[in-house]
Amino acid sequence: MNSFQRKSLYAALAGVGALGVTATANAVAINPNGLGQVLIYPYYTVNADAAGNAYNSLLSVVNTTSSAKAVKVRFLEGRNSREVLDFNLFLSKFDVWTAGIIPSSSGGALVKTGDKSCTIPESKTTLQLGVNFVNFAYVGDGGGDGLDRTKEGYVEMIEMAAYTSNNCTSIVVTHVGGVPGCQGAKHPLNDNSAQTDASSAFGGLFGGITLINVGSGTDYTEEAVALQRFNFAGSALYFNAGSVSPTLEFSGPKKSVVYEGFSNDCASGGTVFNSDGTIACQKNFSRIGDDSVYWATWEGPECRNSVTGAAVACLKADAVSAVLMHNQVMNEYVLDAATKSGTDWVITFPTKRFYVANGTGTPAKLFQKNFNKTAFSCDDVIINIFDREEQTVTTPQSFSPPQPGAAPTSLCYEANVLTFNNTNVLGSKNLQNLTTGFSNGWLDIHLSSGGRGSR
Amino acid sequence: MLFLQLTHRGAFASLQADGRMFETKFRAVGRGLRGASALAVAVGLVACASITVDSPPEAKQKVVAERAQARWELLIKGDVDGAYQYLSVGSKAATPPGLYKAKIKPGMWRGAKVDKVDCEAEVCKVQMLITYDFRAPRGGVMKGIETPVPETWIIENGTVGYVYR
Known part of the structure; x- marks a missing residue:
């Protein structure tokens, strides 16, 4: 699990490290x-x-x-x-x-x-x-x-x-x-x-x-x-015990610093998300230093559609979402029978609750479905699984069992456990299983689908 | 997760190597104790010989509690080989000693006591209360944490074996 987290955040961490020598921004960022x-x-x-x-x-x-x-x-x-x-x-x-x-x-x-x-x-x-x-x-x-x-x-x-x-x-x-x-x-x-x-x-x-x-x-x-x-708003953020505040919505000012990645820069259709929930370089972003580090503002006149220029709603959690989100997750798995090995990945969306309401329908941005009772809140993903000898199976490869009414390959919770061949190392109930004939290898999950690029 | 699994495998390899080394040492040192060990095994077999599926529940519970407690005492001492002997026949068949040693990591446990035992036919469910200490990788030490640990034991061949999956 830890290795997953470390890998998934690696690009962001590296970027913030680079930022450290160029900016003193009062903007939320992942600390390396x-x-x-x-x-x-x-x-x-x-x-x-x-x-x-x-x-x-x-x-x-x-x-x-x-x-x-x-x-x-x-x-x-x-x-x-x-x-x-x-x-x-x-x-x-x-x-x-x-x-x-x-x-x-x-x-x-x-x-x-x-x-x-x-x-x-x-x-x-x-x-x-x-x-x-x-x-x-x-x-x-x-x-x-x-x-x-x-x-x-x-x-x-x-x-x-x-x-x-x-x-x-x-x-x-x-x-x-x-x-x-x-x-x-x-x-x-x-x-x-x-x-x-x-x-x-x-x-x-x-x-x-x-x-x-x-x-x-x-x-x-x-x-x-x-x-x-x-939160660098200039005053303390103290809330009494018993209050459910502050939350991740309380960042301030509403700015973030995002590292986009060396091989996927903004000019070629990058991975940062925009105030309207799409993916591309957006008007609320400006580059710092080189083409890979972005300063973003999530309030005021900079919240607008990149194509039409029309104003769009920025949500309170956007600044934090921007620094946490990824459009792709890659890591290895080990299912070696002789050592009784199993693999679980944990994929957590800490700001999903600020976008997803209870009931049917579609959230305003980022996620595909609201939390609809036992259908939960499922987002489509595309997966490519490889063994260690470059053999691969690409979507349609399904998690099982599929959620009722949901796309078969989806992540449905806020803290998801993805297990391989039902090894279920963690005994999770918020589980998606991926069945594979490979013993060991690596998996690539693309979160970009359904018009919602990164999460 | 993957790195943890790989670490497991690495530990497994080194444990196998260490095991051979220790086995030699045990043989050299253990001759003087062989008589006592044999006696203990014999007593154990006698004590468990009366336990069958048809034994009274109290008798089953007593034997299971004793063996569950004894297994944990060995684990607390770091005697994984000794604890392995308490596994059921099926568990031993599915998990060779080397693999068991690679999967079990002694060191954190400080105490164990049997909380309750419930037997039905040949299966007994045990709840142990295990006390352990833990040193956080980047933080402080947490001492004396007590947590329930459920176990399944099975009556077979006149004794009871711990079901390890």
């Missing part, structure tokens, strides 16, 4: 070193594998700066990206916070920590005992109301504020003898003080998540994708 203001952990699971061994997902976040931080920690289920839990976490300078997502007797998942870092609600009476994920946000969306939906998904952490070393919030969240004084009698931590003391967020977080199969002692590690300069 994994340091940022927003961390997206692509996948968590507590599902059981074929042997019945349930996974645990252990995550960590590190504050590499000398300022305390307030971070919104959000867990989202993978089918329709509905939130299953969030809280406010306070990291003191150079602090690390860790937590585990484990199976719950509720039938879903819960998050539990042994970490002493301050949270709102207070950790000692909540997270240190374990807090069950909840289904409030997805009951009635038609995708299933059960808590089992909370057993897989992904995690966002959004830095909301930083704290200078001499204010009350910074002092109470700082560890003394290994323990912070979160609820000390003199200055107990609360939303009001955290709001009052807050300064602008500026990044410097990194993290990762490890999927542990406890029964076998094996684990798979993912690094969190980091967004730098997510």
Whole structure:
């Protein structure tokens, strides 16, 4: 999984690295070193594998700066990206916070920590005992109301504020003898003080998540994708605990820096997406330095159709979508029978929920179908599968089983698991299977179809 | 994912090589213990000999719980070879020792206890509670995480074997 993430983002990372010497843009971008203001952990699971061994997902976040931080920690289920839990976490300078997502007797998942870092609600009476994920946000969306939906998904952490070393919030969240004084009698931590003391967020977080199969002692590690300069609007982004804000819609200013790739530049019909949801070089883009790095604006008069010049709606999540999206995913698979090898890929669309509504019909841009109950929200893809000796099978090659009423080759969820020959390493329920006669090789998925080029 | 699988295969290869090396060492050191080991095996067979599909549920549960606990004690010690002996006949046929060793990675487990055992006919479902520590690759150490681990055991040949898939 991690290798997939790393490969799929490789081009973008390289581009941002090149940008670093040419621009100081207040525009959201992928940070090549994994340091940022927003961390997206692509996948968590507590599902059981074929042997019945349930996974645990252990995550960590590190504050590499000398300022305390307030971070919104959000867990989202993978089918329709509905939130299953969030809280406010306070990291003191150079602090690390860790937590585990484990199976719950509720039938879903819960998050539990042994970490002493301050949270709102207070950790000692909540997270240190374990807090069950909840289904409030997805009951009635038609995708299933059960808590089992909370057993897989992904995690966002959004830095909301930083704290200078001499204010009350910074002092109470700082560890003394290994323990912070979160609820000390003199200055107990609360939303009001955290709001009052807050300064602008500026990044410097990194993290990762490890999927542990406890029964076998094996684990798979993912690094969190980091967004730098997510919000440089000049003030803190602090929201009280209990608020579902901020989200990935809160980037500001609405600008992004995108690296397009060396071999597929804009002049030849590039891969960046436009404000109207099509693919091409667009008027809201300008090039920086060379032909491969693009600065894009997602608000105001620059939101317009590249051909007609007519104004089109830019959506709040566009700036973040622009830096995350790809039109193609390539990676290897191993299905070697002698070693009982299996392969799963995870493909997560962290901003899909801002484009896809519940019900029938077509979203305004990027994705092909709204989330229509058990038909879910399926997007066509084109796949080419190769073995290691250059033999290949090209579409029509189908995932199975196909979603009812959907194109047979499609990705239907927000956090998708693509398995090969039903090996289902992760035991996912948000699953598409690809059957192949090849034992080992590589696969190329094109997301460009149905007039929607990249996702 | 792929790199992880490749890592698995790499580890498998090196484990096989190491295994040969260790096997020699064990043989040299193990002669003095051979008598005790043989005795333990004999006792084990006697203890399990009475377990059949028709045994009372309590008897099945007791034996399964003991063997499930014993298997985990070996894993916690890092004795994968020893744990392999607890596999069912079918599991051993499908998974040779070298492959099993490549798939099982000891080191994180700290404790194990049997939570519950339910037997029906020849199949027993066990829920273990496993406590483990984990060091995050780029972050801190998480200690004492307890999580349920379900297992399936099967009664066969007068004993019970762990079903490994």
